[in-house]
Structures are given as C-alpha cells and as structure tokens.
Amino acid sequence: MNRKATESVPLPEEGWVEAVRRKLLNWYDENKRELPWRQNKDPYRIWVSEIMLQQTRVDTVIPYYERFMESFPTLNRLAEAEEESVIKAWEGLGYYSRARNLHTAVKEVAATYGGEIPRDPEEISSLKGVGNYTAGAILSIAYDQPVPAVDGNVMRVFSRWFALQDDVAKLSTRRKMETIARHVISEERPGDFNQALMELGALVCSPLSPSCDICPVQEHCQARKEGVQAELPVKKKAKPPVPSEVSFGYIRHGDRILIQRRPKEGLLAGMWGLPSSERKKGEVVPGETLKQDLFDQGLEVELGAALGEMEHVFSHRRWWITVVEGELPSPPECLPEGYEWVKEGEWDTLALPNVYRKALERVADRSRSWIQGRLF
DNA sequence: GAGGCGTGGGT
DNA sequence: TACCCAAGCCT
Numbered sequence: 001m002n003r004k005a006t007e008s009v010p011l012p013e014e015g016w017v018e019a020v021r022r023k024l025l026n027w028y029d030e031n032k033r034e035l036p037w038r039q040n041k042d043p044y045r046i047w048v049s050e051i052m053l054q055q056t057r058v059d060t061v062i063p064y065y066e067r068f069m070e071s072f073p074t075l076n077r078l079a080e081a082e083e084e085s086v087i088k089a090w091e092g093l094g095y096y097s098r099a100r101n102l103h104t105a106v107k108e109v110a111a112t113y114g115g116e117i118p119r120d121p122e123e124i125s126s127l128k129g130v131g132n133y134t135a136g137a138i139l140s141i142a143y144d145q146p147v148p149a150v151d152g153n154v155m156r157v158f159s160r161w162f163a164l165q166d167d168v169a170k171l172s173t174r175r176k177m178e179t180i181a182r183h184v185i186s187e188e189r190p191g192d193f194n195q196a197l198m199e200l201g202a203l204v205c206s207p208l209s210p211s212c213d214i215c216p217v218q219e220h221c222q223a224r225k226e227g228v229q230a231e232l233p234v235k236k237k238a239k240p241p242v243p244s245e246v247s248f249g250y251i252r253h254g255d256r257i258l259i260q261r262r263p264k265e266g267l268l269a270g271m272w273g274l275p276s277s278e279r280k281k282g283e284v285v286p287g288e289t290l291k292q293d294l295f296d297q298g299l300e301v302e303l304g305a306a307l308g309e310m311e312h313v314f315s316h317r318r319w320w321i322t323v324v325e326g327e328l329p330s331p332p333e334c335l336p337e338g339y340e341w342v343k344e345g346e347w348d349t350l351a352l353p354n355v356y357r358k359a360l361e362r363v364a365d366r367s368r369s370w371i372q373g374r375l376f
Numbered sequence: 377g378a379g380g381c382g383t384g385g386g387t
Numbered sequence: 388t389a390c391c392c393a394a395g396c397c398t
Contacts, residue, residue: 053394060384060393094382097397131396151394171377198394207392208387238391239379267381314382354383 009179010162017184020161020220025189027216028196031203033058036065041191043117043142044075050137051102051129055095058202064093075117078103079110087271087351096271096353101129119143132178141191148181149194150174153201159233160205160223168233241318243281247290248274248359251301251326256341258299258328259350267317273356274323275339286322297336301326308362312355323359 012020032038035058037049048068052061068089072078078086083103090099105127109117117138118124125135136149148154155168155177162180166173186193204211212224223229251258260275262268277289287303294301304325312319335341342350347360 050394055381055393055395056383057385057393092383094384095395097381098395101396129396133395137394149394152392153394169378195394202394240390269381312383314380316380316382 009176010164011180011183012162016220020184020217021186021193023216023220024196024200025186025192028192028199032195032199033203036062036069041142043138044078045069046138046142047117047130047134048072048102050134051098052093054098054134056093060093064090075106076110076115079107079115084351088349091351092354092357094354096268098129100270104128105130117142119145121145121147132174137194140185140194144191146182146185146187146190148178148185149198150177150181151198153198153205154181154194156207156233157197157201157205160210160229161217161221163222163226163228163232165232165234167236169236239316241313241316243318243320244278245281245284245286245289246276246278246319246321247286248276248321248323248356249290249294249301249303249326250307250323250359250363251275251328252344253328253331253341255344257344258335259340259342261338261340267314268353268355271353272350273352274359278319281320287324290324291326297339298332299328299336299339300330301328307366308359310358310362312358319355321355321359323363325363 035049037045039045049061049065052065052068071085071089072081081103083100086099086103087096090096093099108127109115113123118127119139121135121139124130124138125132130138133149133151136147137151139145139147140149152168155174158164158177158180159166159168164173164176166176168174168177181194181197200215200217204215208230210229212218212221212229215221215224218224221229223232249258258275259272262271262273264270275290275294277293279289286306291301291303304327307323307325310321310323312321345364347357352360
C-alpha cells in the first residue's frame, strides 16, 4: 500500500460512516427499482447485467437482458452457444467486444472452473472483460463480499459527499475512490450498499441537476454545504469525434445484395455491413472511393444514383455517409474473402450494427417512395 | 496515460 | 444544434 497516496484520501469518521450507511440502505430498501437482474442472486445473471450496463442506460439494457436470458438462461448454455448467435443477441447494443469477451470468459469458466464463477478476486478479474468495477459488483452482489464496486455513479456521489476536485477520468482518482469505498462499505450488506450508491447516483445524485432536496444523505454532503454540487464531479472534456467521409454500397445482383464482413479489429470489428469505404472528410467524391476499393478486391461495380445521405456519430468518430446504389453485372464465381450475397430484405439472421440498419431502412424508404412514384 | 470502442436519450 | 452523458474495459 502506498502511504503517500493513502494520506491524501479523506477518510470520514466512524460516526459519519454509520449514519450515512444506515440512511443510504434504508433509502435503498424503500426506493430501489425492480429490475430483471434483481430477481435473485444468480452470479451468472448478475454478470451478464453488469456487462450490458457498462456505459449503457438501464432502460436500454432491460429488453436486451430479457431476450438474452431467454436465449442463454444459464452459464453453460451461453458457453455452448455459437459466437455468431451471441453477437446477434447483442446487435444494436453497441460495444460489441463486450459480447465477445463475455462469451470467451464464460467458456473459460465452464472449462477451468467447472462452470462456477470464481469467488477469488484475482481469478474473477482475470476473466476477459471483467475489470475492477465488474469484479467488485459480482463479488459483492452475488457473493456478499465486502469489496468496492466503483463506477461513474459512485465517483460522482463521492466527489460530492467529500467535495473532491480530482478528475474522475483518471485512474488514480478511481483508486482513491476505491479506498474510500472500502472504508464506508457495509460489511453486513455489501451488495446492497454498492447498489444503493449507484441507485442514489442514478435517481437522486444525478449529473446535471441533482435532487438534493429529496436526498437521504443531504445533511452529510460537503458539496451541498458549499453549494458546489452542480460543479462536481470534475471531469476532463472528451475530444470531439473525428469526421470522415464514408460511402456505403447498395449493390445488387439479381435479387441479391452484396454484404461485407468488417475487419476483425477496430470499429464494429467482425460485424456485417454494406460494402464501404472511408476517407478523410473533404478529400473525395462519394462513391468513387468505394468503386476503387471494390475494384482492388476484384469486384467491378457499376455505380448508380446516391440513394441518401446520413450522419452517424460514434463516441470517437463521425461518419458522413452517402449510400450509393450499384450493380455487379458480371460477378466472379467466387466472391473475395469476407463478401457474401444476401437476398434483399433478408438481413434478419445477420448481426448488423445500427449504422447499417439505419442505412438499409433509408434505402427501403427510398425504394418504397420510388415504387409509389411509379404507381401514381 | 490516453485513446479506441456504439448507441440513444436528455437538455 | 451540439453537446453531455450511461452500472468500463482493453491496449
């Protein structure tokens, strides 16, 4: 333990801790939401929920979680599943490496730990996709271990309780928060305590306009005392997403459309999508680069009209998309690696990220209005 | 430490 | 509109 780092951590007195623990847990008992992953303490169910909830809102997760649990009700069922079906179940939820890592980790638990999720902090943390927060959440919620589970909510709550100016984007700050968490956690109800902190952060101690007037621990909050709760936590601003010009091809051959699997690494890794090309914004004529890229793969495409334009923003990149129609008059007998034909409209079995689904809907709208235009 | 990695909702 | 954000992890 680093003494210097520990010295800078403001550890509250025992009286303060006992009062806050009691009030927070009482508030949680009265106000906690009924959520599908709170039905029982099945560590597998807790695990899946924690992975889905990473950087993702509760309301968004719920329907995915319900469907996922119907498809993969137990750890062994998930371990036996094909990766494609796991990714398909994750379709639209984003951060797809979460699904791959979860699948990898679950197979590891089945093979190495006899299907029982390890209770040892070192072992569980070694699983793919299980970091400090997730390990703490599973161990405390499912296994009643008094270990911290410090997420964005907890850091916000602590920043305000103790009026901390540390940048919560920093790793060192999270470690500091974990030291505080170890000090204040309830040994009797560690899982409920950790969830109560997060629930308070989500429902009361919210980022923009915290509802201090209904907060169960308002009288213990240093930020409120100083009237600075809206300025906390301190967080360095994120860089704006980098813009680029992207062409999607809607390329027909008979009743089939050309699709392409994305590279194994990087953005939307391994997911299916329309053939596409990406360039720096302002550098290119939409469509031409796509034609070039496909030509390099041995596919000679004839491009038609632009079917539509759209914008799609990822956390770190902004795509300015032009969907261009085209056809492949004389396709090779065997398509290059990563390309497939799929019947128009039969995308259902493919795991398509939302950006492509949006584009396909756009094209479908265009086709419908085009047909209507011919009818009237 | 900093950047990559999705998406949708709120203001 | 243009941000900001939401139960992080990996490299």
